[in-house]
Amino acid sequence: MKLLAIDCAANLCAACVYDATAKQELGHQVLDLGKGHAEQLMAVIAEALEASATDYAGLGAIAVSVGPGSFTGLRVGVSTARGLALALKIPAIGVTTLEALAAEAAAAFPGRAVLAALDAGREEIHAAFYDERLVLTYGPAAATLADVVAMAKETSPVLAGTAAALISASARLAAAKGAGERPKPLYMRGADAKPQAGFILSRQER
Structure with missing residues (x-):
């Protein structure tokens, strides 16, 4: 056919x-x-x-x-x-795009689990995890980079897709740093949202 x-x-x-x-x-x-x-x-x-x-x-x-x-x-x-x-x-x-990525990776690395992941922007990863027999065990789902990195560290799968390099780099850095303080956001500038002057209530004297 x-x-x-x-x-x-x-x-x-x-x-x-x-x-x-x-x-x-x-x-x-x-x-x-x-x-x-x-x-x-x-x-x-x-x-x-x-x-x-x-x-x-x-x-x-x-x-x-x-x-x-x-x-x-x-x-x-x-x-x-x-x-x-x-x-x-x-x-x-x-x-699915993730199925195709996983099949390609499995053909290149037979007998390995595969994590197919696409960088969706806005700190979101579209991911699916396939076991050694290419059976879907997670996803497809929208996940955070931290969640996907944790999955990659735990199972050491073949990484496939546009987010593969991002996941690999984050996993290597996390492994090198080890446990430490709880993660905190790194803000490079102040918040855009500010109170509107017209809606600020004056303090009442008692």
Whole structure:
């Protein structure tokens, strides 16, 4: 069976044709866009099909990245996959970004647990933990960096994803520092929020 995979979860607008029977990629096309997935995706798919010498009629399924990722990119990718699947009367299959990262890491480091993690910004990590058999045991979930670092220190998994370097660095620093004072926020400037003068009540004399 030939499968068309679509990924618009992040900056990339990508499509790949994969032969599930032969277990090999037949052709792909990737654009690093940042934005504009809706305008480019169908052309990217057409080029992937051409590179693989396959047409829509030769497909047996559509796979699509369902996130975490860019809201707009995910919407474009998922709606396109569902539309194509409906028109071709074939299944549409969702795959999370974290699953894909974990599978890639597990192939490179067989027999190791995997922590797939994406830096979501605003001090938030999107993470999922997979055991040595690639069975999901945690997540997908939004977590703090401290929580994910603690998980990494406890299990020593393979780290995969955009937050991997951040987690690894934090874990190394924490190990070097050891136990000490309780962590406190490091504020580099004062709070933005200040009382509004018009709402300050005058002190009543008694």
